[in-house]
Amino acid sequence: MRETMRIVECVPNFSEGRDKQRIERILDTVRNKEGFRIINVESDPDYNRTVLTLIGDPDALVEGLIPLVEICQKEIDLNHHTGQHPRMGAVDVIPFIPISGVTMKDCVFFANKLAQKVNSLFDIPVFLYAEAAQKDDRVALPNIRKGEFEGMKEKIKDPHWTPDFGKNEIHPTFGCVAIGAREFLVAFNIDCMTMDESIPKEISKAIRKSNGGFQYIQAGPATLEQRGHTQVTMNILDYKKNPMYRIFETVQMEAKRYHVNMPSCEIVGLIPKDALLRSLEYYHACDQTPYSKTMSLDDIVKEAHQYLKLRDFDKSKIVESALEG
Amino acid sequence: MRETMRIVECVPNFSEGRDKQRIERILDTVRNKEGFRIINVESDPDYNRTVLTLIGDPDALVEGLIPLVEICQKEIDLNHHTGQHPRMGAVDVIPFIPISGVTMKDCVFFANKLAQKVNSLFDIPVFLYAEAAQKDDRVALPNIRKGEFEGMKEKIKDPHWTPDFGKNEIHPTFGCVAIGAREFLVAFNIDCMTMDESIPKEISKAIRKSNGGFQYIQAGPATLEQRGHTQVTMNILDYKKNPMYRIFETVQMEAKRYHVNMPSCEIVGLIPKDALLRSLEYYHACDQTPYSKTMSLDDIVKEAHQYLKLRDFDKSKIVESALEG
Numbered sequence: 001m002r003e004t005m006r007i008v009e010c011v012p013n014f015s016e017g018r019d020k021q022r023i024e025r026i027l028d029t030v031r032n033k034e035g036f037r038i039i040n041v042e043s044d045p046d047y048n049r050t051v052l053t054l055i056g057d058p059d060a061l062v063e064g065l066i067p068l069v070e071i072c073q074k075e076i077d078l079n080h081h082t083g084q085h086p087r088m089g090a091v092d093v094i095p096f097i098p099i100s101g102v103t104m105k106d107c108v109f110f111a112n113k114l115a116q117k118v119n120s121l122f123d124i125p126v127f128l129y130a131e132a133a134q135k136d137d138r139v140a141l142p143n144i145r146k147g148e149f150e151g152m153k154e155k156i157k158d159p160h161w162t163p164d165f166g167k168n169e170i171h172p173t174f175g176c177v178a179i180g181a182r183e184f185l186v187a188f189n190i191d192c193m194t195m196d197e198s199i200p201k202e203i204s205k206a207i208r209k210s211n212g213g214f215q216y217i218q219a220g221p222a223t224l225e226q227r228g229h230t231q232v233t234m235n236i237l238d239y240k241k242n243p244m245y246r247i248f249e250t251v252q253m254e255a256k257r258y259h260v261n262m263p264s265c266e267i268v269g270l271i272p273k274d275a276l277l278r279s280l281e282y283y284h285a286c287d288q289t290p291y292s293k294t295m296s297l298d299d300i301v302k303e304a305h306q307y308l309k310l311r312d313f314d315k316s317k318i319v320e321s322a323l324e325g
Numbered sequence: 326m327r328e329t330m331r332i333v334e335c336v337p338n339f340s341e342g343r344d345k346q347r348i349e350r351i352l353d354t355v356r357n358k359e360g361f362r363i364i365n366v367e368s369d370p371d372y373n374r375t376v377l378t379l380i381g382d383p384d385a386l387v388e389g390l391i392p393l394v395e396i397c398q399k400e401i402d403l404n405h406h407t408g409q410h411p412r413m414g415a416v417d418v419i420p421f422i423p424i425s426g427v428t429m430k431d432c433v434f435f436a437n438k439l440a441q442k443v444n445s446l447f448d449i450p451v452f453l454y455a456e457a458a459q460k461d462d463r464v465a466l467p468n469i470r471k472g473e474f475e476g477m478k479e480k481i482k483d484p485h486w487t488p489d490f491g492k493n494e495i496h497p498t499f500g501c502v503a504i505g506a507r508e509f510l511v512a513f514n515i516d517c518m519t520m521d522e523s524i525p526k527e528i529s530k531a532i533r534k535s536n537g538g539f540q541y542i543q544a545g546p547a548t549l550e551q552r553g554h555t556q557v558t559m560n561i562l563d564y565k566k567n568p569m570y571r572i573f574e575t576v577q578m579e580a581k582r583y584h585v586n587m588p589s590c591e592i593v594g595l596i597p598k599d600a601l602l603r604s605l606e607y608y609h610a611c612d613q614t615p616y617s618k619t620m621s622l623d624d625i626v627k628e629a630h631q632y633l634k635l636r637d638f639d640k641s642k643i644v645e646s647a648l649e650g
Contacts, residue, residue: 212540212566241537246579253574257610285582 006101008058008110009184009319010036011269012065012094013051014072015087017043022075023050029067035060040270040317046224048083049092051187053269055319058102058110062117065094069118069177077173078149084222088145088152089175095130096181099319107181108132115165115179122174125156125166129180134164141178142218149175184319186236186275187268188244189222190251191311193229193261197221200232203254207247208234214250216242239272245279248308264311272319276300276308283307297321331426333383333435334509334644335361337390337419338376339397340412342368347400348375354392360385364595364647373408374417378595380648383427383435387442390419394443394502402498403474413470413477414500420455421506424597424644432506433457440490440504447499450481450491454505459489466503474500509644511561511600512593513569514547515576516636518554518586522546525557528579532572533559539575541567564597570604573633589636597644601625601633608632622646 016022023043030038036056043050052068054061069091076090094114096107108131115126133139147155152170155161162168163176170176192200200221205211208219219234232251236242248265255262277293280303284291295303297315304310315321341347348368355363361381368375379386394416401415419439421432433456440451458464472480477500480486482493488501495501517525525546530536533544544559557576561567573590580587602618605628609616620628622640629635640646 206571209540212563214539215534215537238537246531246575249578250571250575253578254571257607259613282582288584 006058006106007055007099008061008102008107009097009099009270010054010061010065010094011051011097011185012054012068013049013087013092014068015049015076015078015081015083015090015092016072017048017050017083018045026050026068026071026075027052029071030054030064033060033064036064039319042268044085044268046083046222046226047085048081049085049087051269055099058096058106061096062110062114065114066117066121069122069124073122073124073171073174078175079173081149086142086145086148087175088147088149088170089124089177090173091177092145093129093141093178094180095185097184098181104131104181104183111179111181118177118179119163119165122171123166124171124174125163125169125176127176127178128164129178130182132180138164140218141180144178152176183238184272184275186239186244186271187234188236188247189231189233189266189268190248190262191227191229191231191264191266192255193263194258195223195228195230197223197230199255199258199260200230202258203232203251204234206254207232207250214242214247217247236275239275239278243278243282244275244308245282248279262309264309266311267313267317270317270319273297273300276304276318279308280304331383331431332380332424332645332648333386333427333432334422334424335379335386335390335419336376336422337379337393338374338412338417339393340374340401340403340406340408340415340417341397342373342375342408343370351375351393351396351400352377354396355379355389358385358389361389362648364644369410371408372410373406374410374412380424380644383421383431386421387435387439390439391442391446394447394449398447398449398496398499403500404498406474411467411470411473412500413472413474414449414502415498416502417470418454418466418503419505421504422509423506424509425599429456429506429508436504436506443502443504444488444490447496448491449496449499450488450494450501452501452503453489454503455507457505463489466505469503477501508563508565509597509600511564511569511596512559513561513572514556514558514591514593515573515587516552516554516556516589516591517580518588519583520548520553520555522548522555524580524583524585525555527583528557528576529559531579532557532575539567539572542572561600564600564603568603568607569600569633570607573604587634589634591636592638592642595642595644595647598622598625601629601643604633605629 039055040053072090096110111132119126127144129141137143157168204219207213208217216238222231222233365378397415421435423432436457444451452469454466477495529544532538533542541563547556547558
């Protein structure tokens, strides 16, 4: 891969995480395409949501996402959708993330291009969010999505919530979608060995920005019925300023008062090598053991298991490995 | 002290810190009053400013501050005032701080009540600031005060800077005053057993708002030459949202990578009982030992030594004890 190649990551989240055949039909629309590839798919039955990670040429991605939106519109009716994760659309959110050869400004442009197409082709209202937001209170996705599919029917009629593309009316089955541009987001969940959701809720409040915690942390509680435990589920919006180890250790400290065991964590989607290295460096300094930024991906994976207790984690979840493959 | 007692702290800052006799005449107006008492006076000749801490019943304080404002108007002429500290009024700022039995909303009400009286009795323009601010750019006092006494003469004529009470003209000798409401500010320092200031500096960056840390933490490094160690020195602007134990434990966690010992902490000035209780509650929950909000001040002091490692700390540093004495 040449340095001058333009590479963007794109992470559409769609509201189906249970029906395997339907998920396959949706994924088929973005398989074997020229100019980009699927590097990760994560379907969660409790969330009833699939997070799809695509990487490649931005123009190819903008074109390639149209059939995905189209099939989700046909296959998913949010009037009959239930799941733990908040959602307002059949495709709920599509962020563009600069990886190489493109700027954040470029990604804002790609977001606008896709938003215009999605609205004009399918009559789906689009909100621009994060770095692409046109209004201050549309920067944070939860602000836009508050009320979810059910509440958006009325909310979108409020002139304050006129979509950036489209009219003041949600699509009757699809809902609406947020499209934007942002920095790489680490989706990090910490398992809590309890079914009492009030515990991860209180812990989330201790660490998240909205309650006075760390500036780049969005967090909340989740119950994983099938696994039989809860989680502190979070987005780290800037892993350089709020490194994983700091959040993980602060969460463990808060958990002490509840006497709840936290034996494992998970990364949803991908994570850049750099985000892991910044945390491994901390643990090596604590242990006074040698540390090298140039350790192999295999060693990084091993240490991520050991120190950050990552479960279900292998090399394929590291962005750099997906690009190598 | 009954639980139902309403207690407010009030910290008027007036623009005289050199002339001892004048300072005494000013302080005499708030001495031996029914319903409140002076708990601290700090005059700084370089600043040419005195910070006065009063505590008591909010209605008594609102009434009791009138003679203080009146004498400052008579005694202090800002046309002849010099000093290091920025100032715009003979009494420069008066914050109300909830201690017990009152809410922040109550304190905003007391601020408005005093503001109305000060303006109508003495024709002094009043700006409402902090939690009492009516405009976003009046929350931070330095925004309002920018230009100081000398610059306010013109600034106040700008319709954007019309005072919240009074006309677009400063008082010719007094200037103008900011009255508001804010949370209790806890000045909390954590000792680092090293003379390498880069260590508390890095730790400060991990926890302070300006680098992505906790929302209500201002922190930085300090070297105590005489004691022969450094500190992480901080202001906790909201001890309810950023309780001391959370900051203390996070700092300890960060310190592990530097292998520096942190055996003790200190509180500068006073601290409300509630700020200590909120942290002791955490440690009792961790230890699974009985905890009671109604423990005695002596027990609170003992436990503050034990859990928060407070040195040079006794009952006289707890706000409520100052009321009892």
